Amino acid sequence: MENILQQIGIENYIYLSALLFCVGIFGVLYRRNAIVMFMSIEIMLNAVNLLLVAFSTYHQDAEGQVFVFFSMAVAAAEVAVGLAILVAIYRNLNNIDIDNLKKLKG
Amino acid sequence: MITTLFYILSAITLATAFLTILSKNPIHSAIYLVLCFFSIAGHYLMFNAQFLAIVHIIVYSGAIMILMLFTIMLMNLNKEDEKNKSVLSRIAAVVSFCLVALVLLATFIKAEPQMSRYYASGEDYQSIKVLGQVLLNDYMVPFEFASVLLLVSMIGAVLLSKKEYING
Numbered sequence: 662m663e664n665i666l667q668q669i670g671i672e673n674y675i676y677l678s679a680l681l682f683c684v685g686i687f688g689v690l691y692r693r694n695a696i697v698m699f700m701s702i703e704i705m706l707n708a709v710n711l712l713l714v715a716f717s718t719y720h721q722d723a724e725g726q727v728f729v730f731f732s733m734a735v736a737a738a739e740v741a742v743g744l745a746i747l748v749a750i751y752r753n754l755n756n757i758d759i760d761n762l763k764k765l766k767g
Numbered sequence: 768m769i770t771t772l773f774y775i776l777s778a779i780t781l782a783t784a785f786l787t788i789l790s791k792n793p794i795h796s797a798i799y800l801v802l803c804f805f806s807i808a809g810h811y812l813m814f815n816a817q818f819l820a821i822v823h824i825i826v827y828s829g830a831i832m833i834l835m836l837f838t839i840m841l842m843n844l845n846k847e848d849e850k851n852k853s854v855l856s857r858i859a860a861v862v863s864f865c866l867v868a869l870v871l872l873a874t875f876i877k878a879e880p881q882m883s884r885y886y887a888s889g890e891d892y893q894s895i896k897v898l899g900q901v902l903l904n905d906y907m908v909p910f911e912f913a914s915v916l917l918l919v920s921m922i923g924a925v926l927l928s929k930k931e932y933i934n935g
Contacts (some may be wrong), residue, residue: 664885665769665773665813665814665815666885666887667885667887668769668770669769669770669773669838671876671881671882671883671885672812672879672882673773675875676872676876677780677781679872679875680781680868680872681780681781681784681873682866682871683864683868683871684781684784684785685784685869686863686864686867687860687861687863687864688784688787688788689786690856690859690860690863690864691788691852691854691857691860691861691864692788693838693852694793694844696796696835696838696839696844696935697787697793697796698791699835700788700796700797700800700835701788702786702789703827703831704784704787704800704803707807707827707830709801709884710807710821710823711807711811713866713889714810714811714814714816714819715814716775716776717816717893718814718815718893719814719815719885720826720900721888721890721892721895723886723892723897724901724906725904726816726818726819726893726898727777727812727863727898727901727902727905727906729819730865730902730911730913731906731909732918733826733827733835734822734913734916735884735913736826736827736831736833737826737830737917737920738836738916738917738919738920739920740831740834741834741920741923741924742876743927744834744835744838744863745923745925745927747842747854747928748841748842748927748928749928750837750931751842751933755844757842757844760852764798
């Protein structure tokens, strides 16, 4: 296993991450279930993390990977708080359909 | 060999990501998302970033997905009674997905000749030792703030999901 970027090339990773990010956007737009929207957000975060690691290898710099650690910590915090908000919404409305949350709409 | 592995892993990643979104049952979505995370950990392993791959499996496939599965089961959402969005907004979602993918891919394909060639210097930059030194020397303050962030989010999650009693 010599070096992965010499055989595959950074551009394929860029395309993969861009497509994965677009799949995440598609999920947020397509579904009404708030939990699946959360999962789509996780997919988007993972696409960005993958590209950060790819460029960390490309520039041979450890700081990209350190940034991925912080991004994982923030993602974990975000999921914990977001799911707590979903539980609170579910208690009030008995479903988590985001189309029911229109009270802030002015 | 490595190229085939890359294409197989990428196909698994994209396919499971799509299945996460398209499957009706949230439990199935969660299972597909775990598969997606494992294939991304495989990508990290191919970059030789072992520590990151392990942390990714522990944090995402372990902690986050368990949290989501517990929430799904707690709310009893594992039935397929979700009403679909209107046809118009679904078509709009598909069209915007295609447009965003087109723009991003076109940009990066156009930018590809500008990228410099990859040059491997052979020095050690991603072993656990080097990562620990970078994390605790250069990024000491953000590291501590990350712990504060986790504490705050824990307190916030407990407070938000506690039952509210109406005083009186």
